[in-house]
Amino acid sequence: MTRRLLLLRHAKAVAIAGPAGEAGDHARDLSDRGRQDASRLGDVLRSQGLQPDLALVSSALRTRHTWDLLAPFVEPVPTLVISKRIYLAEAEDLLFLLRETAEEIGAVMLVGHNPGLHELALHFARAGGDTVGLDSGMPTCALAQFDVIGRWSDLKPLNTERFQMIRS
Numbered sequence: 001m002t003r004r005l006l007l008l009r010h011a012k013a014v015a016i017a018g019p020a021g022e023a024g025d026h027a028r029d030l031s032d033r034g035r036q037d038a039s040r041l042g043d044v045l046r047s048q049g050l051q052p053d054l055a056l057v058s059s060a061l062r063t064r065h066t067w068d069l070l071a072p073f074v075e076p077v078p079t080l081v082i083s084k085r086i087y088l089a090e091a092e093d094l095l096f097l098l099r100e101t102a103e104e105i106g107a108v109m110l111v112g113h114n115p116g117l118h119e120l121a122l123h124f125a126r127a128g129g130d131t132v133g134l135d136s137g138m139p140t141c142a143l144a145q146f147d148v149i150g151r152w153s154d155l156k157p158l159n160t161e162r163f164q165m166i167r168s
Helices: 019-027 032-048 061-073 091-099 114-126
Strands: 002-009 054-058 081-082 107-111 141-149 160-168
Touching: 002 019, 002 032, 002 091, 002 160, 032 061, 054 061, 061 091, 091 107, 091 114, 107 114, 114 141
Parallel strands: 002 107, 054 081, 054 107
Antiparallel strands: 002 141, 141 160
């Protein structure tokens, strides 16, 4: 069974004024541009038929609001899991989280943060030999799509193919 993995970096957030620490960063909201980009990406998801069965979303405000703007474009609405484990997680931690996905799930969208999200996407893309669009980073509101061969519990870079980068 081929599964689909959608790695989405949150939309553009407002800047932090001064040293806000983790609590201030976690509470950052989307900027006007971020809200517009997320809505446009929702249109792209619908037009390309990119329908997740499960949305794994960081507990940070900017990722939750990114998802809130995408959700109306996704029918039927997938199961939503908001997790602090995704907030500023390293690539390896995100991989472990994805491996916990129930096997009956066909498509997962993970909404998270750089640098971990970018590193994970780059790791998968390199295994397939195509890193176009990821070499210089993963911009806000960018989606990396991968087809996954095999079980979620066995997820590793060599089990992915057909990488595609989508921007709003």
